[in-house]
Amino acid sequence: MSSGTIDIDEFESADDGEFETQNDTERIVLFLDRNDDRAWKAATIAERLGLETDAVSAILSRLKERDLVRHKSPYWAITDDTDRLRAAYRLHRHHEGADEQYGEERLEELRTDEMEEVQ
Template sequence: MSIDIEEFEERTSAELEEPSNAERVLRFLFENRDKAWKASTIADRSNVNENSISAVLNRLKEQELVRHKGSYWAITDDTERLRRAHQFHRTIQRFNELYGEEDRDEWIEASERADE
């Protein structure tokens, strides 16, 4: 896929990033919050690989951002939790733009040095 050079020049790196699978799923479920969906339909409608959808949904369930009953999934009804999660995500994106992304390996090394 390509974009025209004007869009490339005018947009920030964050604006050019593709949304994550979790973001796609949450967006789809939020936009269709009046229904519960089967995982395969969520995968199809949110453009997430069907082999990945179970892991994505289970992570979102652990974070209490989606609900699960039988073979159906729906967005949480805790709108405050959704708002806070979205706000946190935007804050992290902004920090990454300002200061660069964190390096997990550097954090592990620093933690190990601190334990010595």
């Protein structure tokens, strides 16, 4: 449910193809990271990104479990642990690259018991 518009600063700072490939979780994390001087209500994030509030709330809860966002009801903010956030960005890029190279099904075949789940 996109509004069909984005802020011109967001447009100018985006890489080519960035908006085509972002999933909702990526969009939320990038939004909070770019607006790290504020805490936001889930409904406001949803409105700004053209998403459903329930979907944003569920994503934020999963991100909180991974310590990538902070929550003081009813507000949400990006983590202040910049090392953890950088590590999550690196892991995400690595996973995307592996998925492109091997395909999602092949990655499941390659998974071993020694691989740690990212929390």
